[in-house]
Amino acid sequence: MPPALQRIDPGIIPQRKLFTGATMPAIGLGTFGSDHVTGAQIAQAVRGAAAVGYRHFDCASVYGNEKEIGVALEEIQRTGIRREELWITSKLWNDKHSDVVASCRQSLSDLRLKYLDLYLVHWPFPNFHPPGCDVSSRSSDAKPYIHENYMRTWREMERLVDLGLVRHIGTSNMTIAKLKLLLADARIKPAVNEMELHPHFQQPELFQFVEQNGMRAVGYCPIGSPGRPERDRTPEDTAPTEDPVIVEIARRHGIHPAVVCIKWAVQRGQTPIPFSVNHYYANLAGVAGPALSSDEMRAIAGLDRNCRLIKGQVFLWKPGQTWEALWDTNGEITPP
């Protein structure tokens, strides 16, 4: 547990400006318990994180803990932290693409909030699969990306802004090809794309595309998700925290390799959302601490291995497909 009295002034944490002029803290706390950390433990981490200076929390209905986190958020505001100082994200789950307003209202009620700062479409694929299912599981209603359907969902996302239920809307797990279509058709454009980003998976083209098109890149699994569920592990996966270059930079700074990953992410310009119930103070302190040198930043830029950890196999819609089909790797949306 973090030392109780240590605290970082939230005012010194870098902020990301969004196209609306709003600002979002450049580090948030992830809240997905990866099937082994309970909602109660995570809610406790949310309380602790707010006490040490976090103001940004990345939630989702599918994490199954928004009710517990809601109690924590209410308590946090009772300690004197105002709602406007907090940045709360939630996400629309895949089986609710046709039920956007009701799903958002449910998250608001569970989180005990009047509005969300950001609401994301969690995945561009509208499939139902049971929580915790194995990657070999295929749903009979699995569908490819159909832009017309996505736009139907997006129109409802836009309605959430009109209704004052959310301040910003955004995407997650998108590709350049899909984002191009959305940007062409959106009335309210996405403020953020949430995507996997860590030193072994830097996604330079997508990262640049997102930032150059007025969106901000929020990076999930910023440490390489060492606690991710077994179902999300394959033999080819690598661990950025074990990379000798990261380990050496960590040794030089006297910090954990995980903290090097977080510092690199913030300095690169993305917004990492590390999950942690035990190390959240160290991660925030790392962001507030001395910068990595430009040589160190360059060395980490050279470590990219194009190693995607969260492959999304459960969304595959045709027998014989491999997960690459989900990510439009040849630059075009994979046809049905």
Ligand SMILES: NC(=O)c1ccc[n+]([C@@H]2O[C@H](COP(=O)([O-])OP(=O)(O)OC[C@H]3O[C@@H](n4cnc5c(N)ncnc54)[C@H](OP(=O)(O)O)[C@@H]3O)[C@@H](O)[C@H]2O)c1
């Ligand atoms: N949009 C999406 O589709 C999507 C997908 C995946 C994840 N996410 C979001 O991204 C968040 C982060 O991803 P993630 O949870 O998969 O992985 P992660 O943040 O890369 O890794 C979390 C793991 O790292 C450990 N850790 C954190 N800081 C550490 C430190 N300083 N030293 C040592 N170990 C440390 C944590 O352990 P302790 O708890 O013991 O500190 C935990 O086991 C999720 O919680 C979720 O909010 C979104």
